[in-house]
Amino acid sequence: MRTWLIKLRKEKRYTQQEVASKVHIDRAYYAQIENGTRNPSIFVAKQIADFFHIHPSVFFTEHISDPFQTALLHSPIVLAHCGRDLRYTWVFNAPPPHSEEVLLGKRDDELDVNEGTLELMKMKQDVIHNGKPRRKQIRFPLHEEFVTYDIYAQPIYDPPGTIIGAATCSTRLS
Template identity: 40%
Template sequence: MKKRKWLATLRKLNGLTQHQIAKKAYLDRSYYAQIENGIKHPSTEIAKKLAEVLGFHYSIFELEASPFSVALENSPMIIAHCDKEVRYTWIFNPHQDFDMAASIGKTDTEIRDNEGTRALEEMKREVIATEQTMRKEIAFPMAVGKVSYDVFCHPLYNENNELIGAASASTAIHVPTEN
């Protein structure tokens, strides 16, 4: 299992220590550290507690443990969660131009400001504001050229059916070929 850099980044963005997270989630600090370091996989109950403390959706841990994650890693699909302020809480399989851990806690335009990231951020804001699912094609300027994605975005709710952000799945539909 890989170290969960996204989890450590979220903890630090919230200004919390491992001890404080563990205390809020009713865990031993060393057990939380093992989760953060990728040594242990939390049960669904513990994943839900951590998600509540840090403001993300617990399904992230389920995807990590899923055999589908291997297939997704080798696909042209990016899956992401963001909070209500459209700041990333998790990204799976980002484009090679992006560093997943460095993206946590930032909006699309804070990562890179261009017409594609502005369109994606606007889409997420609309999904959160209306609580309606949206789908659109968005093109992003990348190192390889303009890459187009079919982006599907829907509201993200916690266990109490409270809106906590948005989830998106983006599939590359046009990637420039090398000559």
Template identity: 50%
Template sequence: MREWLIELRKEKAYTQQKVAECANIDRAYYAQIENGTRNPSVTVAKKIAGFLKVNPSTFFVEGLSDPFELALTNSPILITHCDLHLRITWLFNPHPDFDVSTIIGKRIDEVITGEGAEKAIEVKRQVIQEACPIRKEIQYSLSEGLLTYDMFAQPIRNDHGEVVGVATVSVRMA
């Protein structure tokens, strides 16, 4: 089951039929994509992702098995992408307190409260406004206590060079 996809569709108050129409696919095919019995082609993933405003690679992250995933899984490194509204469109290797399926489509301050979330939002806004990278240490209050992350944030640009979001790499400090 692609719970993140179902939740995102419901949050946006779309029916399966509406998403399928916007992606130019059959509703039954879309239902199979949602329940995980079929994987979309790259073209279909791009259409669905464009309509729902998420990164198309989100459909394929579950099946990654390359050296980068092996090296980063369970490491102190978190990677995210977010759109211009600061909603997370892609996430890799979240802290154990969080489940990817409940974070996609949300802003960090909708998932966690506190000064750390506020600072992360501030950094991402600044990256979008100034269209340049920023590096900052941010502390979050999580189940393990107060954790410090070294966050590097940079603009995501489209083919025309326009800023369309923010990519971050955050490393948990020892």
């Protein structure tokens, strides 16, 4: 079951029929994609992803190569993409207490507002605006303490060379 897709659709207040119509597929096929009984083709995954402003690879995350997943799963490293609007379009190894499902389609300030999240958003916005990578250590409050991440961000380009977002690699230091 792709609960993240169902949640994203419901948050945007769309029915399955509305999404299917917008991406030019049959509603029954879309329902099978949502409930996980069918995988979309790459073309259909891209259409749905474009509609929801997410990265199409989220449909195939469970098929990521074992060495990649084994090396990073449960590590202190979080990988993510966001669009120009700073909404997460792809996340791997989300930091607790969040999950990939919770982060998709959200901005950091919709999850929590603190100095760390605001600084992270400013960093990503600078990367998107200036087109230059940045690296910075940012502290985030977590319960009664602070957690520091070393964050590297770089722009993401579409095939014609237009900046469409930012990719980040965050490593927990403490």
